[in-house]
Amino acid sequence: MLDGLSLEVPSGAVTGLVGPSGGGKSTLMRAIVGVQVVAGGRIDVLGEPAGSAALRRRVGYMTQSLSVYSDLSVRENLRYFARLYGVGQDRVESAIGTVALDDFGNRVLNRLSGGQKARVSLAAALLGEPEVLVLDEPTVGLDPLLRRDLWNLFHRLAESGTTLIVSSHVMDEAERCDGLLILRDGKLIATGSPDELRARTGAHGLDDVFLRLVETEGP
Amino acid sequence: MIAGAAAATAVRVGQQLRRDPRTIALIVVVPCVLETLLKEMFAGQPQVFQHVGAPLLGLFPFVSMFVVTSVTMLRERTSGTLERLMTMPLRKVDLLAGYGISFALLAVVQATVVSLLAFGLLGLDVAGSQVAVAALAVANAVLGMALGLFVSAFATTEFQAVQFMPAFVLPQFLLCGLLVAREDMADWLRVISAFLPLTYAYDALAKVAAGGPYGTRFVVDVVVVLGSIAVALALGAATLRRRTG
Numbered sequence: 486m487l488d489g490l491s492l493e494v495p496s497g498a499v500t501g502l503v504g505p506s507g508g509g510k511s512t513l514m515r516a517i518v519g520v521q522v523v524a525g526g527r528i529d530v531l532g533e534p535a536g537s538a539a540l541r542r543r544v545g546y547m548t549q550s551l552s553v554y555s556d557l558s559v560r561e562n563l564r565y566f567a568r569l570y571g572v573g574q575d576r577v578e579s580a581i582g583t584v585a586l587d588d589f590g591n592r593v594l595n596r597l598s599g600g601q602k603a604r605v606s607l608a609a610a611l612l613g614e615p616e617v618l619v620l621d622e623p624t625v626g627l628d629p630l631l632r633r634d635l636w637n638l639f640h641r642l643a644e645s646g647t648t649l650i651v652s653s654h655v656m657d658e659a660e661r662c663d664g665l666l667i668l669r670d671g672k673l674i675a676t677g678s679p680d681e682l683r684a685r686t687g688a689h690g691l692d693d694v695f696l697r698l699v700e701t702e703g704p
Numbered sequence: 705m706i707a708g709a710a711a712a713t714a715v716r717v718g719q720q721l722r723r724d725p726r727t728i729a730l731i732v733v734v735p736c737v738l739e740t741l742l743k744e745m746f747a748g749q750p751q752v753f754q755h756v757g758a759p760l761l762g763l764f765p766f767v768s769m770f771v772v773t774s775v776t777m778l779r780e781r782t783s784g785t786l787e788r789l790m791t792m793p794l795r796k797v798d799l800l801a802g803y804g805i806s807f808a809l810l811a812v813v814q815a816t817v818v819s820l821l822a823f824g825l826l827g828l829d830v831a832g833s834q835v836a837v838a839a840l841a842v843a844n845a846v847l848g849m850a851l852g853l854f855v856s857a858f859a860t861t862e863f864q865a866v867q868f869m870p871a872f873v874l875p876q877f878l879l880c881g882l883l884v885a886r887e888d889m890a891d892w893l894r895v896i897s898a899f900l901p902l903t904y905a906y907d908a909l910a911k912v913a914a915g916g917p918y919g920t921r922f923v924v925d926v927v928v929v930l931g932s933i934a935v936a937l938a939l940g941a942a943t944l945r946r947r948t949g
Contacts, residue, residue, distance in 0.1 A: 518791050522947045536946060541793040552784030556723045557716070568712035569794045593723065609788070 487671045501662030502652040509671040510652040518546040545615035553605045555594040570613040580608040600626040617648045636661045656691040713802020735764040735818045743826045757828040758913035765811045765845030773852030774865045790946045811845030831915025850936035857943030876902035901932035
């Protein structure tokens with residue numbers, strides 16, 4: 486699936502993982518958090534092998550599937566995850582506030598919209614205040630206002646030292662990343678900041694950057 | 705901390721069950737209805753009810769918990785929550801213990817209600833201890849839970865998980881000795897039944913109902929039931945993979 490990939494992700498920054506679906510974004514993220522069976526190669530996170538027990542408190546992960554209990558309320562979900570992380574209930578309340586679900590704390594997830602459920606999932610990943618946050622398409626199905634708020638949150642977290650790896654297939658989100666990794670068919674076809682990639686390809690929008698990169702790489 | 709994660713999981717599973725009162729009602733009411741039916745069906749031969757009433761009371765929890773657990777665990781796998789839990793500081797044994805605590809408590813409720821009905825209203829009589837019957841029922845519930853946990857790894861849809869009930873449970877039920885005494889079975893069937901945990905669960909219940917003898921065979925029965933729980937839990941734990949394809 487992922488072949489001959491070698492990369493480093495800077496700490497305290499938002500690194501975007503972009504590329505067409507089926508390109509290996511989720512597989513790479515799963516490998517980073519250590520839930521993917523890898524045939525070979527080596528991934529170190531914070532100096533430890535990916536997936537090692539010591540990392541489970543230091544790395545937060547939001548999967549593409551919602552991975553929250555749809556038959557529990559927002560608060561019940563987050564309280565459970567908080568107890569597993571061994572953090573206080575005050576974190577639950579602040580996480581609910583962070584993802585702007587204050588009015589829905591006691592609502593069962595079955596009765597929330599898809600975007601609201603995704604925010605519960607994000608809140609769960611934030612609970613342990615991890616040093617590394619791996620977020621697989623965290624803003625799918627969210628309105629522009631909320632997307633902007635969440636991206637502001639990601640940058641605030643990065644400023645306070647958190648390393649974020651965020652996947653997206655929306656190019657205007659890629660624009661908000663400090664660095665980009667462009668994946669296609671399991672291969673890393675380009676890396677750099679949005680400005681660097683624009684300069685290298687001579688394109689204006691990141692959509693065009695992406696198209697030029699894909700065309701020069703060939704199929 | 706260890707106890708904390710297991711307790712947190714037990715609370716969470718309990719909350720999920722509480723949100724589904726209809727399932728709880730079915731788990732408690734269905735065995736009551738069946739015991740009543742059994743009593744009425746054999747109104748002309750009361751010895752039949754006296755013979756099978758107690759074993760049935762002890763075996764129901766096995767069936768209920770098998771189905772409920774296999775579906776719950778399958779949901780955990782398909783919804784992605786299991787994958788999230790596997791990236792968190794939670795040991796597999798705590799997850800299993802959490803499930804065990806929650807479903808054992810549900811089994812206590814089930815066994816208590818059905819016992820009160822059978823021993824009280826329906827006039828079921830056992831020569832041995834009624835509490836022992838209820839205790840065996842709870843042990844069987846935990847066994848059903850452990851097996852359900854294990855087989856859920858082989859189901860990819862809830863339809864399949866439910867079909868595992870007739871596949872894994874019915875043959876054990878037919879061969880355990882309740883319907884036909886094991887001595888009267890063809891040799892090959894008796895050999896197969898010797899490998900099925902429900903055979904020992906039934907035998908223990910039948911001995912309590914008959915008031916003994918509580919010899920070596922009874923000890924073997926109880927040890928096999930408890931040992932099967934341990935083996936099924938170990939197998940279940942082995943299916944909880946941190947890494948998947």
